[in-house]
Amino acid sequence: MSLIIDSLSKRFGNFAALNGASLTAPQGAFVALLGPSGSGKTTLLRILGGLEGADHGTVRFADMNWLDMPARERKAGFVFQHYALFRHMNVARNIAFGLEVRPRAQRPAKADIKRRVHELLAMMQLDGLGDRYPSQLSGGQRQRVALARALAIEPRMLLLDEPFGALDAKVRKELRIWLRHIHDKAGVTTVFVTHDQEEAFAVADLVAVMNQGRIEQMGTPQDVRRDPRTKFVSEFLAV
């Protein structure tokens, strides 16, 4: 039931974004992909989400050939760096979107969708904001709407791309504590991308340091910090 990524490669033209990236994480883990820009961490995340196809390699997750499924069947809740909220829908409709687009046989009843939206609004401390439009929200609120929208589909896996990048330092700290809390409550395997090592070490169970399309080192925050195994990792962590 774990996440096993095996030798993933992906080229964009002449640029090798991923160059044989492999990692293994247990079900329910909270994994941080840490690395400089261009190291392939976002590409890896996008492949996990089904937004990009891989050239080579496999991903097994929950005993499924993950890469054989199209994005919409994976139920991988994806939180985008700039949230990608639907600006023409209010907050409630944004959150309900993933439920409303299901085929009729699997779609919950209207009342159930409404109840689920309410639960998520409450859980995200967004009570009373269901009728607002994204343009009327603060950055932190938008972030939480994006998270609620991803959680609404009861995701098998939660993927977050620089989830706090656009927020100021104080909101960032609050939200990451809170993200950890949500993760622990939902128990969903979570992978998040960051270039901020303090953030990675503060919230993740496992940190994967990436460089030039590969995983340089993976381990618990303590292990990685105490025992950097390559020159790149020790230099990157020293900055």
Added chain:
Amino acid sequence: MKKNRAATDDPPLLRILLCGIAFVFIGLFLVLPLLVVFSEALAAGLGPVWAAVTDSDTLAAIRLSLLAAAIAVPLNTVFGIAASWAIVKFDFPGKAFLVTLIDLPFSVSPVVAGLIYVLVFGRQGWFGSWLTDHDIHILFALPGIVLATIFVTFPFVARELIPLMSDQGREEEEAALSLGASGFATFWRVTLPNIKWGLLYGILLCNARALGEFGAVSVVSGHIRGQTNTMPLHVELLYNNYDYVGAFSVAALLALLALLTLALKSFLEWRYADELAAVHRH
């Protein structure tokens, strides 16, 4: 290798289908009409084309079109610079309304544009009898043609410069002024270099429309062959006289001008993308 495709890439069949629709549509409505112009003009070889283009009435029409554009385009350019300067560099009440009014000529039918000058200067118009008494000719003469041309090309320069200058703000001008430059020197040495490609772009479009305007000019010109016929009106006259080779020869000349305009426009959009207004940066 279906896996290799990104989630938002369209499947190959759909791509081919949509590209096909776009090609057929543009072919039927844009490419073929353009080809017809040249094909019809050259139907009897180059000789008749040359004869039609160098015919004295055609040359008179070319001269008149160039003259009207040579008056209308500079006037609208000065107006465009003045209007965008006033609108961008200053705050005053009614600004949004003024911008709307400047755009107004674009949404008025060219025929209505001609009609309004007939109602002002025509025999039954506001100043009609006064003009007749003083033997001043505006309608069915050069001034009317120029006025109609100015009206239909009115917003071109202004609507190019307003967004461009808004993007650039006021700071550079304020800096120049604080360094002791005069208002004119500030405009000439700071503003103008910043907007020159956008200005050229606006002038290019303004000029193309000025040379090609038909409806508005048709109403006020009086259609006097060799005297008040512009190039597009001369095309109509030749066509209605069943002189198809002649009509399409002059039309081909105008079409070449249009193609040149498009080429210059694309070049400006490609080469000076950053210096053009945000609307063209795609």
Added chain:
Amino acid sequence: MTAATIFSRSTRSRVPGFGLSLGFTLFYLTGIVLVPLLALVLRPFSLHLDDFWIAISAPRVLAALRLSFGTALAAAVIDTLFGFIVAWVLVRYRFPGKRLMDALIDLPFALPTAVAGIALSTLYAPTGWVGSVLAQHGIKVAYTPWGVLVAMIFIGLPFTVRTLQPVLQDMGRDLEEAAATLGATRPQAILRVVVPMMLPALLTGAALAFARGVGEYGSIIFIAGNLPMKSEIAPLLIVTKLEQFDYAGAASIGVVMLAASFVLLLALNGLQVWAGKRR
């Protein structure tokens, strides 16, 4: 810095030339646009208003207005549909000849309308390249109301493509990707996310194409056949009335068309405000 200079800086622009530039702008605008337009607007009031209604409700005038407005609406819808496809292809795909296609879109802006008129007329006439093919199937385009539609489609296309293209470009793929990860199929992503996001631009492009089609004259009169009650457009009727020195009749139709322009301009401004609010 003294309080006085701070005060003057914060309340007034220090850039000179306000009086000159605004003065010239207003003078030029008034002389070229506003006063002549006023001459048209006031015309019905200088006559008996009854005459205005009689002129407008004549069957031939009503038929011309119906043809101009109805066909312009149809052309705007067709241009919006195909303009969306063309904009999509230009923004999303890479193919040979793309740059040329992109440049060609503006042809109806650059090509004098009279040239377009005789070209379309020749092309779609029963002896023309396209017209002869259509004639074999019993379809007549030139010298019928269909000819009016063809010319209006031609003249309106750049408005829809050029309105949609930058919006599609700016929208990026984030939203469609979000829809996909939330379980939406491609058609659902297009219909529930892309199209609603583009709605202000779709309506703006359609309104611009419609406005251009209603007022268009040069490219239509050659292909339309200009049969009264059948294929005679309103702008042509204005010209006809002027040639018969029926100024009142011409002005009456002109006022109706001008009113339509105003309404469209207001609608377009409203659309812009709506689109701005969404950002």
